[in-house]
Amino acid sequence: MLHGKTIVLGVTGGIAAYKAAALCSALVQKGAEVHVILTASAAEFIQPLTFQALSRRHVIVDMFVEQDPTIISHIDLADRADLVVIAPTTANVIAKATHGIADDMLTTMLLATRAPVMICPAMNVHMYEHVAVQQNMDTLRERGVLFVEPAEGFLACGYVGKGRMAEPDVIADKVVQFFTKKQDLHGKTVLVTAGATREAFDPIRFITNRSTGKMGYAIAEGARARGAKVILVSGITHIAQPSGVQTRVVESAEDMYQTVCRYADEADVIIKSAAVSDYRPIEVHDQKVKKKDGNLVIEFARTKDILKHLGEHKQANQILIGFAAETERVEEYAMEKIMSKNLDFIVANNVAMEGAGFGTDTNIVSLYDQAGLVFSLPQLSKREVAERILDEVVARSKGKNTCMPK
Structure with a gap:
């Protein structure tokens, strides 16, 4: 499966370094040419000879020991790599990669390579959750670095939590x-909105909805995997930000409107899956509103219609997709929305159906364009639904009416 691919495997100084041996073996068995770089700290946990036996190649620990005088090793590997995998990746090496520090063979090679980089964090749960580590990882994600999320479980330090390196087979x-994925959105910029907005009532309370952002995040991840530059404008969620995606977190409908407008003109495709508040409290109190006898009346005002604005200002050849989450008369409301907002197509679902509502890992959707129903899908995972939506985007970007066979 990996025949003809050159992978540089960086191993850094954590107890999970022993797992890297199994990963090296798995990659070699799949046909890859694997070159291993150990940091000095990693060599305290596992011997270079282990990786030399598994990869059948010289293992580099000291950048000043050159085995071949005709090349400079860190430049040669940087140029030859089809992918750089760092497993495990310590908080220290994540920080070095973020800030461009090059003080050993691995970090110097990282600055020199133009190959994609895949990072597999492994550390104590409190270290992983530290704001500095999280900000460093966010910065690397925005640069296009791929992450294999650590698993939750028993850690070497005795804690139980998120931080153990993903298993080698994963x-x-x-x-x-990575090497077998579609690249049919390469060169395209895809703008995705996801999640729910919040409209403040006072410093304690806000109005929102049940959207978790799972559908939009699945679309963003799918578009990125297919080669697109992805900008994700997200309401506040509890989902990890997708690797390699420029994520902008917003709170209110106005925040989302301003952020979407900032990026809309550069997008080839806009997929607006966010559940944006239609109304906001007219009065936002500076102090907590105290409980009193009787009823409380709150007056609401309409928020800006982001999708309508995008439809009115749609660029030539830009594809605009909306979502319609309904509880009745799904087709009628979807068709009204697609016509009034100048959409290329709309993804509609009945959120009252089991397996199709907010917060689930599955969805049941139908896709409509201005001529009517294009196709309906059975219950699928949200990532599978995302792929079908992106298939339709690709088909229409090529001038086809639909991806569905006649």
Whole structure:
């Protein structure tokens, strides 16, 4: 599966370094040419000879020991790599990669390579959750670095939580997926909105809805995997930000409107899956509103219609997709929305159906364009639904009416 691919495997100084040996073996068995770089700290946990036996290649620890005088090793590997995988990746190396520090063979090679980089964090749960580590990872994601999220479980330090390196077979599968994925959105910029907005009433309370952002995040991840530059404008969610995606977190409908407008003109495709508040409280109190006898009346005002604005200002050849989450008369409301907002197509669902509502990992959708129903899908995972939506985007970007066979 990886025949003809050159992978540089960086191993850094954590107890999970022993897992890297199994990963090296798995990649070699899948046909990859694997070159291993150990940091000096990693060599305290596992011997270079282990990786030399598994990869059948010289293992580099000291950048000043050159085995071949005709090349400069860190430049040679940087140029030859089809993918750089760092497993495990410590908080220290994540920080070095973020800030461009090059003080050993691995970090120097990282600055020199133009190959994609896949990072597999492994550390104590409190270290992983530290704001500095999270900000560093966010910065790397925005630069296009791929992440294989750590698993939750028993850690070497005795804690239980998120921070243990993903299992070698999981990482190997991610590598295979990287090389076999579709690249039919390469060169395209895709703007995705996701999640719910919040409209403040006072410093304590706000109005929102049940959207979790799972559908929009699945679309963003799918578009990125297919080669697109992805800008994700997200309401506040509890989902990890997708690797390699420029994520902008907003709170209110006005925040989302301003952020979407900032990026809309550069997008080839806009997929607006966010559940944006239609109304906001007219009066936002500076102090907590105290409980009193009797009823409380709140007056609401309409928020800006982001999708309508995008439809009115749609660029030539830009594809605009909306979502319609309904509880009745799904087709009628979807068709009204697609016509009034100048959409290329709309993804509609009945959120009252089991398996199709907010917060689930599945969805049941129908796709409509201005001529009517294009197709209906059975219950699928949200990532599968995302792929079908992106298939339709690709078909229409090529001038086809639909991706569905006649």
